[in-house]
Amino acid sequence: KPVTAYSEQEASEAAIALRQTLNQWSEDYYTKDNPEVEDHVYDAAYRDLQELETAFPSIVTPDSITQRVGGAVLSGFTKVRHEIPMLSMGDVFSRDELTEFDQRIQKNVGHPVAYNVELKIDGLAISLVYENGKLVQGSTRGDGTIGEDITQNLQTISSIPQTLTKPVSIEVRGECYMPKQAFANLNHQQEERGEAVFANPRNAAAGSLRQLDTRVTKARKLDTFIYTISTFDDLQVKTQHEAIETLEELGFMTNPTQRVCHNLEEVWQYIDDYQAQRDDLPYGIDGIVLKVNDLKLQSQLGHTVKVPRWEIAYKFPPEEAQTVVRKIEWTV
Numbered sequence: 001k002p003v004t005a006y007s008e009q010e011a012s013e014a015a016i017a018l019r020q021t022l023n024q025w026s027e028d029y030y031t032k033d034n035p036e037v038e039d040h041v042y043d044a045a046y047r048d049l050q051e052l053e054t055a056f057p058s059i060v061t062p063d064s065i066t067q068r069v070g071g072a073v074l075s076g077f078t079k080v081r082h083e084i085p086m087l088s089m090g091d092v093f094s095r096d097e098l099t100e101f102d103q104r105i106q107k108n109v110g111h112p113v114a115y116n117v118e119l120k121i122d123g124l125a126i127s128l129v130y131e132n133g134k135l136v137q138g139s140t141r142g143d144g145t146i147g148e149d150i151t152q153n154l155q156t157i158s159s160i161p162q163t164l165t166k167p168v169s170i171e172v173r174g175e176c177y178m179p180k181q182a183f184a185n186l187n188h189q190q191e192e193r194g195e196a197v198f199a200n201p202r203n204a205a206a207g208s209l210r211q212l213d214t215r216v217t218k219a220r221k222l223d224t225f226i227y228t229i230s231t232f233d234d235l236q237v238k239t240q241h242e243a244i245e246t247l248e249e250l251g252f253m254t255n256p257t258q259r260v261c262h263n264l265e266e267v268w269q270y271i272d273d274y275q276a277q278r279d280d281l282p283y284g285i286d287g288i289v290l291k292v293n294d295l296k297l298q299s300q301l302g303h304t305v306k307v308p309r310w311e312i313a314y315k316f317p318p319e320e321a322q323t324v325v326r327k328i329e330w331t332v
């Protein structure tokens, strides 16, 4: 019935009933990921509550779902077009294939090149857009060209700066991941609640970023490593290694293990070092990434539709999930 037909008492009772229903539906939606009701049913009830509270301000309660911090509960994610596509990685599984990659580069460029070698973090690729040093948009990779706007969720991640140390307008990219300890604690909590556990930290990060309620994302203890500046403002950056150092100066969380390698022997050493440390790292990695360090050579080498020609990922054999969880449970 129209809001004007309600007495204040009736409006208050209707609002209390609507809040209980909406809280139940939202609890199901975010913990079980299988919504009890269609979005439009949820949205209609949400609008009814808003109308009642607007018509009768005295019935608003601070815990009402309409009063949530970080705006209303979203009913979906808007799409974002990546002007510069978010490409994927060519990947290899043997050292011989890495040698072939290096030979191909040297043949193409005409001389040996230095690589910036980085850990390949097992998370979700994200893009962050800043205007005059302020975060204006955060999105997922999606299919590389069209991603989802998850700005509000990314703003709950403490390692993502809202304001940079310089008022630059840039787009940066990196990986959002769930640390192994946070993953073990979350699954322990899921089990206690009788909820489904997540298969691995990457799935847990994906599920946490695609939450329609920023409070749930905030509670999930996500973190980031930023590794690419996609649009060059007047930043004087000449190599991939410097780009990551610049990202750190701007206030981003970057991975401290990056290393410039001048030949494959040095690359093998890096691989030996980090294959040995893999289980002890507080985050999941699924390999290492070689990138031609000189940015001019990178643009000279270009990219295919899906991957840059100047980078390759060397994948480790799949980590034995049990050892990781067992190790962490033991240390908890």
Ligand SMILES: CC(C)(CNC(=O)c1ccc(Oc2ccccc2)cc1)c1ccc2c(N)nc(N)nc2n1
Pocket: 084, 085, 086, 087, 088, 089, 118, 119, 120, 121, 125, 175, 227, 228, 289, 303, 308, 311
């Ligand atoms: C190298 C790149 C694929 C990012 N680069 C790009 O996405 C990219 C995008 C447009 C490019 O060039 C274009 C410019 C304009 C138009 C079209 C392409 C080049 C690279 C990548 C992907 C995943 C990574 C990961 N998990 N860990 C680390 N450590 N590094 C990673 N690096």
